[in-house]
Amino acid sequence: MSYLIHNFAALTGTGLIKGAVYGLVALGYTLVYGVLRLINFAHSEVFMWGSFAAVWALAAIGAGPNPSPLEIALLLLVALVAATAVSGATALVVERVAYRRLIRLKAPPLTALISAIGMSFVLGEIMGLRDKITGWVGLDGTLHLYVSGARDNTRFANPLQSRILFNIGNYGVSNIDLLVLGCALVMMVALDQFIRRSRLGRGIRAVAQDSDAAALMGVNKQQVIRVTFLIGGVMAGAAALLYLMKFGVTRWNAGFLLGVKAFTAAVLGGIGNVRGALLGGFVLGLAENYGSAIVGSQWQDVVAFVLLIVILLFRPTGLLGESLGRARA
Amino acid sequence: MTSPTATAGKSRSRNPLVTVADVIRRQPKPVRVLLGALFVVLLYLLPLLNPPLISPSQSDFGAVLFNVSTYVLVALGLNIVLGYAGLLDLGYVGFYAIGAYTVAVLGSLHAHVPLLLLLPLAALVATVSGVLLGAPTLRVRGDYLAIVTLGFGEIIRLTAVNLQWVGAAAGISNVPRPPSVEIFKLPHVSWNGFVATIDLDNTTTFIKFGVLDQIPYYWLALTVIFIILAGEKRLVQSRVGRAWEATREDEDAAELMGVPTFKFKLLAFSCGAFIGGLSGGLFATRQAFINPESFPLLLSILFLAAVVVGGAGNRWGVIVGAIIVSYLPEIFRPFADYRVLVFGILLIVLANFRPQGLLPPKRTVRARQVDEELEELEEGAAHV
Numbered sequence: 183m184s185y186l187i188h189n190f191a192a193l194t195g196t197g198l199i200k201g202a203v204y205g206l207v208a209l210g211y212t213l214v215y216g217v218l219r220l221i222n223f224a225h226s227e228v229f230m231w232g233s234f235a236a237v238w239a240l241a242a243i244g245a246g247p248n249p250s251p252l253e254i255a256l257l258l259l260v261a262l263v264a265a266t267a268v269s270g271a272t273a274l275v276v277e278r279v280a281y282r283r284l285i286r287l288k289a290p291p292l293t294a295l296i297s298a299i300g301m302s303f304v305l306g307e308i309m310g311l312r313d314k315i316t317g318w319v320g321l322d323g324t325l326h327l328y329v330s331g332a333r334d335n336t337r338f339a340n341p342l343q344s345r346i347l348f349n350i351g352n353y354g355v356s357n358i359d360l361l362v363l364g365c366a367l368v369m370m371v372a373l374d375q376f377i378r379r380s381r382l383g384r385g386i387r388a389v390a391q392d393s394d395a396a397a398l399m400g401v402n403k404q405q406v407i408r409v410t411f412l413i414g415g416v417m418a419g420a421a422a423l424l425y426l427m428k429f430g431v432t433r434w435n436a437g438f439l440l441g442v443k444a445f446t447a448a449v450l451g452g453i454g455n456v457r458g459a460l461l462g463g464f465v466l467g468l469a470e471n472y473g474s475a476i477v478g479s480q481w482q483d484v485v486a487f488v489l490l491i492v493i494l495l496f497r498p499t500g501l502l503g504e505s506l507g508r509a510r511a
Numbered sequence: 512m513t514s515p516t517a518t519a520g521k522s523r524s525r526n527p528l529v530t531v532a533d534v535i536r537r538q539p540k541p542v543r544v545l546l547g548a549l550f551v552v553l554l555y556l557l558p559l560l561n562p563p564l565i566s567p568s569q570s571d572f573g574a575v576l577f578n579v580s581t582y583v584l585v586a587l588g589l590n591i592v593l594g595y596a597g598l599l600d601l602g603y604v605g606f607y608a609i610g611a612y613t614v615a616v617l618g619s620l621h622a623h624v625p626l627l628l629l630l631p632l633a634a635l636v637a638t639v640s641g642v643l644l645g646a647p648t649l650r651v652r653g654d655y656l657a658i659v660t661l662g663f664g665e666i667i668r669l670t671a672v673n674l675q676w677v678g679a680a681a682g683i684s685n686v687p688r689p690p691s692v693e694i695f696k697l698p699h700v701s702w703n704g705f706v707a708t709i710d711l712d713n714t715t716t717f718i719k720f721g722v723l724d725q726i727p728y729y730w731l732a733l734t735v736i737f738i739i740l741a742g743e744k745r746l747v748q749s750r751v752g753r754a755w756e757a758t759r760e761d762e763d764a765a766e767l768m769g770v771p772t773f774k775f776k777l778l779a780f781s782c783g784a785f786i787g788g789l790s791g792g793l794f795a796t797r798q799a800f801i802n803p804e805s806f807p808l809l810l811s812i813l814f815l816a817a818v819v820v821g822g823a824g825n826r827w828g829v830i831v832g833a834i835i836v837s838y839l840p841e842i843f844r845p846f847a848d849y850r851v852l853v854f855g856i857l858l859i860v861l862a863n864f865r866p867q868g869l870l871p872p873k874r875t876v877r878a879r880q881v882d883e884e885l886e887e888l889e890e891g892a893a894h895v
Contacts (some may be wrong), residue, residue, distance in 0.1 A: 221654055266539045291865035296819045299812055300858025307852035314848060320733060383867045442661065443806070450659045472615055487662030494659055509656070 186475040191351025197471035198464060199359055199428055204367030205463025206421035207375065207444035209456065210414030211272070216390045216454035217410045220291055223298035224276045225418060226441020232269030232419035232425050234309060237338050238328055241265035246419055249341050257341040258423075266419035273415025276301050277408060285407065298337035310434035338426040363426045369420060370460045373413065377456055390454065390496040439483075446490050452500030461501055465489075532827070554733060558726045563702045565800050570841060573715075573725035577797055579837045580732035581790050586740055586817040587826065587835035588786025593815070594824035594872070595747060596779035597759030598649070599657040602664025605644075606637045606784040608666060608806040610791025613637070615683040615801050621676075621889065626687045630792045637788020638781045645780035648885055649773060654819070661892060664811050671803040682802025686795045688720040720796075728797040735793065739786055743826065746782070756874070759824075812836075820861050822868025824875065831869055 206405065207229050210429065214222040237460045250482055280301040284294045308315065311440050313332040315477065316322040322329055342361070346354035377383035388396035398401045425440070426432060447466045451458025473485030526647055535543060553560075558573040585607060592600045610633035617624045617632065624632070648659045671681050694718050701710040718727045746752060754775045758764035766772045795801050821832020839857065843850035867875060 215654070221657065228568075238815075251818060280862075283863045284866060287866055289862075292593075292819050292823065293862045293866040293868075295599075296816055297859050297862035299816065300855045300862060303851055304859065307855060311848060311852065412720025435786050438808075442665070446662065449655060453654065478673075481669070481672045484673075487666050491659050494651050494655055495647055498655060500655075506747050 186472060188275070188285050189352070189475060192353035193471040193475055195350070195353045195355060195469065197468035199362050199467070200470065201447075201464035201509065202363050202446040202460075203421050203425045203428070203440075203463070204444050204466055205370065205438060205460040206366055206424070208448035208451070208463055209370075209417045211408045211460045212444050212449040212451075212453050212456060213414045215448070216456075217386060217393075217407060218281070218285065218294075220281070220294045221298070221445070222276065222411075223275075223441075224280060224301040224305060225293060225414065226444070227302050227438030228269050228272045228276065228437075229350075229418040229422050229425075229440060230417050230432065230434065230437035231272045231305065232265040232337075232422035233426055233436060234336065234425045235268035235419070235430060236261040236265040236426055237336055240312075240339050240341065241327055254341045258427075262420065262423050266416045267421045269419030269422060270415040272305065273411040273418070274408065276305075276410040280461075281407075281411075289441040291381065291465060300499050306435060306437070314458060333434060335431040338430050338432065340427055340430060358427050360394075362428055365420065365424060366460075369417065370456075373417065376413075376455050382406070386410055433472025443486065449500055450493055452488060452502040455502045457499065458500055458502035465501070551737070555588040555730060558729055559697055560700050561702060563705060569724060573729055575723050575838070575841050577729040577732055578841075580729055580736060581797075582814070582817055582833040582837035583796050583830050584732065584736050584739065584790040584793070585787060585814050586829040587736070587743060588783045588790065588820070589814050589818050590823060590826060590829040591743065591755075591779050591786070592749075592783035593818055594829065595752060595759065595882055596776055597755075598776060598780060600652065600660045600780075600783065601815065602660035602662065603783070603787055604806050604808065605664040605667040606641060606813040607662075607786030607791035607794070607802075607810070607814075608671065609637045609640050609784075610634065610788030611795035611798075611801050611805070612671065612677055612791075613685075613788070614792040614795040615686045616677055618687040618796075619685040620678060620683050623687070626689050626796055629687070630789060630796075633792030633795075634785045634789040637791065639782025641781040641787075644778065644784075645777045649776045649780065661808070661811070664806075667806070668696045668803050668806050672804070678802070680803060682799045682800060682804075684835075686799045686801065688729075688796055688799070691716075691719040691721070691727075693717070693719045696891055709801075722799070725797065728793070730795050732790075735789065737757075739789075740826070747826075751775065751778065756824075784852055798819040816858060819868060820858070822870040822872065824872035825868070825870050828868055828870030828872070835869075 208226070210228065211222060214225070221498050231477070240257060243257070243260060259362060276298070280297040281294060281475055285303075308331055313322060314330040316327040316329045316400035319398055341360075342358060344356045344358050346356050346358065364404070377386055381441070383395070385401045385406045386409065387402050389400065389403055393403055396406075422432075443466065444463070448459050450466055451462025468487045468488070470482050470486050476483035477485065497503075533548060538546070558576050558854055561572055575601050585603070588601065588606075592598050594602070613633040613636045614626070614629045616622075617627060618629050631865075644663050646661075648656065648663075649712070651659060675685070686695060696714040696716050698709050698711045699713040699715065700707050701713065702708075715724050715726045718730065720727050720731075738895075749754075754770045754772075757768070757770055758772045758775055762772050794805075798805070817833040817836040818829045819832070820835055821830065822828030840850045843853055846853070867879075
């Protein structure tokens with residue numbers, strides 16, 4: 183307990199940052215769930231592919247020894263574009279391969295879950311076997327930088343050096359912390375506004391509410407579903423870059439635990455609710471940190487899941503309730 | 512009036528497995544009993560026969576068969592929860608782990624209870640934990656229940672990792688074995704191409720639960736499966752089974768018709784936990800060593816895949832599914848690195864091209880046929 187009080191600021195800081203990443207990844211789950219009522223189990227792999235795209239983009243162009251602020255900004259922009267593009271594309275592939283046919287057949291949700299689990303395995307294994315797969319086509323020599331140690335941690339060469347800007351309590355807030363938190367918040371607000379105000383956002387809400395009625399009213403359901411996956415993927419890509427900037431390594435199976443946590447965050451806030459995803463992410467990140475300070479860090483994940491069960495007992499549809507369809511403009 | 516039979520005929524020819532089942536069903540009863548008994552004997556003799564093509568070349572067939580049989584047992588348990596009662600349980604591995612840990616903790620770490628007492632005890636402890644988890648959480652529905660149970664599975668695993676009392680990350684070794692009754696020896700059959708010879712040097716002692724020979728464990732698991740199958744069939748064909756199906760199809764309607772849905776959901780949950788705990792206990796005694804790594808979340812997902820691939824709600828379906836899910840990786844062992852990849856592709860293909868599973872329950876098939884007919888009729892009316 184005294185540890186908690188002593189390190190309150192530090193725990194809050196790291197908790198918020200973790201929460202922001204959880205929240206961004208949770209958006210992918212929440213959007214797809216809101217529109218299709220399906221758990222997109224492959225979303226964690228979408229995140230993981232984005233993280234590799236960011237790592238490789240920077241490995242390909244390479245940062246100089248002492249980059250100027252402009253160079254840093256450019257490099258990060260390149261990484262961001264690479265991560266969001268790859269994640270978005272991966273999400274579209276998931277939609278095409280694992281979902282489209284099943285949605286058309288109106289298959290039971292469980293089947294879609296199995297299909298997505300299969301997709302998750304495939305995407306994860308392709309990344310984990312990339313050295314072997316390139317070996318077949320004889321490219322492992324040329325691509326050595328990208329494919330070696332496929333099952334090991336891959337480091338992210340962050341061009342932005344961590345610098346402590348100011349202290350709150352005994353926690354030094356770094357520039358990276360602010361950047362991660364700021365970006366996550368901006369993106370969340372932007373997405374929320376997009377769904378509330380734009381034409382496509384209205385389409386998404388319409389499909390979430392009643393997909394058949396929306397189709398009768400002239401909403402292109404197919405397109406809405408694709409856009410939903412794309413947005414979820416782009417957010418996961420951005421989350422991947424922020425995650426790398428804070429934690430510095432990725433791995434072929436990095437998505438799994440994070441995906442479970444993000445899904446937990448989505449459910450915590452009320453799955454299908456965009457604002458709930460952010461709230462759920464922050465609640466989860468903070469609770470994990472405070473909880474682990476009280477009962478020991480090895481129990482961190484247990485705290486997260488116990489919290490989830492307890493909250494669902496009292497609010498069976500999450501903190502803010504399911505509301506992608508009910509949100510009013 | 513001809514259209515229902517016509518569509519039924521069409522669907523039968525589409526699924527060879529169903530056709531075989533129909534042919535058997537049309538035989539007189541003595542023939543069916545005889546066929547069934549022959550099949551059961553064949554199942555017990557399978558590891559001794561080592562039939563070519565079926566038995567994997569690189570691993571011990573007895574061990575593989577035991578593995579398959581635990582999957583079958585687990586799938587039967589999960590089928591009650593998921594297939595009959597429609598409760599999406601992503602943390603089924605939790606009950607499996609509880610069963611295994613009960614056997615290990617009370618069998619070697621903190622006590623030395625004999626195994627034949629431990630197996631029912633493992634099932635009992637798992638059942639109690641099922642009730643403890645189900646009683647508060649079964650109020651949440653659908654995907655919320657999925658994430659709650661997923662959380663439960665992870666809590667069990669992480670507790671096992673962190674709790675010194677259950678061996679922490681190092682795990683527990685020297686899990687007791689079942690008592691051996693060495694009566695006689697059974698020779699194996701060895702195959703040279705397709706020519707069979709009886710190999711008298713390679714024998715399995717009846718019934719010696721040792722380290723080297725896995726076949727007796729398979730026999731034990733198979734026996735447990737038959738017992739569970741018999742019990743499950745009686746349960747499902749009773750009022751309980753109908754209440755489960757009603758709850759699965761429409762919970763509110765069932766509640767309004769006077770089915771105490773919560774009670775039956777809890778019953779389904781604890782029945783599933785019972786079987787899960789039992790199979791976990793079997794796993795522990797075969798393995799003789801368990802640690803938290805033996806119970807990853809992935810296992811839950813594989814169990815789920817077994818049930819859904821085969822056809823949730825149909826006991827023969829889930830048995831087929833469990834065999835596929837546990838057996839395919841063994842066949843792919845020569846491509847060990849790629850087997851998860853191939854498995855993933857197969858899951859996608861199966862889900863996309865047989866969305867109802869390989870052997871969907873008959874009631875689902877009938878409901879779909881009626882739906883299709885209705886749709887055809889409506890279309891016909893629209894054209895007129």
